[in-house]
Amino acid sequence: MSNKAFYLTKLEEMEAREAPMPVMGPDDVIIRIQSVGVCGSDLHYYSKGAIGNFIVKFPFILGHEAAGIVTETGKNVKTLKPGDRVCMEPGIPCMKCEECLTGHYNLCKDVKFWATPPYDGVLCEYVSHPAAFTFKIPDNMSFTEGALVEPLAIGLHACNTGGVKLGQTVAIVGAGCIGLVTLLAARAYGATQIIVGDVLDKRLDKARELGAIPVNTRETDLAQKVMELTGGRGADVCIDCAGFTPTVDSCLSAARPAGMVVIVGMGEDRVNGFNTSIMSTKELTVKSIFRYRNLYPTAINAIADGRIDVGSIVSHRFTFGDTINAFATCTKDIRNVVKGVIEY
Ligand SMILES: NC(=O)c1ccc[n+]([C@@H]2O[C@H](COP(=O)([O-])OP(=O)(O)OC[C@H]3O[C@@H](n4cnc5c(N)ncnc54)[C@H](O)[C@@H]3O)[C@@H](O)[C@H]2O)c1
Ligand SMILES: [Zn+2]
Ligand SMILES: [Zn+2]
Structure with missing residues (x-):
């Protein structure tokens, strides 16, 4: 199996390369990515290389708004199985610090958040992720709607x-x-x-x-x-x-x-x-506010129930193979692009 990924190699330059296949722990699952939203922060790293104290070290993979299909599950995972359609919370908090233990896990100082240096994002084919931060989406929800659960x-x-x-x-x-x-x-x-x-x-x-x-x-x-x-x-x-x-x-x-x-x-x-x-x-x-906590189930239910049509904000759809053009377009055509998504 291969794991094609798009790496930011320098400012405003991306290259398709092979990424290592993800390694899964006993509480993790492997996901084949199906849709990734292009976020304002991705575009900022793409053109400026940094947000505050988070500085990109090239090569770097962007993308943190994602949904896909589970392909493998770790031996302790009971809640998910291969074939499940899922979306993922991009931040993995430590679950040991005061913020995590008092329920403010979005404020964890040791959070590993996709596409926030030094942690790579998910503009690739396969990723591993803790099952606890991977949420099933129903069949009536598209992968792009799943990816947009994040924003x-x-x-x-x-x-x-x-x-x-x-x-x-x-x-x-x-x-x-x-x-x-x-x-x-x-x-x-x-x-x-x-x-x-x-x-x-x-x-x-x-x-x-x-x-x-x-x-x-x-x-x-x-x-x-x-x-x-x-x-x-x-x-x-x-x-x-x-x-x-x-x-x-x-x-x-x-x-x-x-x-x-x-x-x-x-x-x-x-x-x-x-x-x-x-x-x-x-x-x-x-x-x-900073990001979110405990809101993925609410967002998924609201979309699945038709109360929130999150897909309606999408203005531009690109294929995974066209990722380089997706970033160039979303950066340069700011007057026309409301929200871009990359669909695999
Ligand atoms: N607090 C958080 O957890 C969190 C999470 C995600 C994003 N953000 C931040 O939220 C902001 C919005 O994110 P986004 O992805 O929608 O970014 P964006 O750049 O796509 O949207 C910002 C919008 O503000 C408009 N704007 C700028 N100056 C304005 C002005 N003077 N008057 C009226 N409108 C003006 C821009 O035209 C643009 O449409 C960004 O600053 C981002 O960093 C915060
Ligand atoms: Zn985002
Ligand atoms: Zn923590």
């Missing part, structure tokens, strides 16, 4: 953290993959008015298609528009899915008194001019 879990975590409820107004800034899955999650949790800001028309069109009121923030001030739409009250929950000074600022301004702001975006390491005065005078609660 959807972020949107669900953002809405849970913001306490999004039936009948609420939610404002989301940033309509990339993360903003759009947050919009899908907010709708599923019952928000009845969702306002989404971005500067790219294709993404705003998608937000409209998914039931939100789009606002091009180059032309219209988001907070002002939210006030107009809510009779001067403001949004119950504002979720920043971009992470820049103006986007955080507009979330603070768009929130209602005693409202909630959730920071998901990490566009800049530091946001300058954080408006503590608006935050104080409205007694806002500002929270943040």
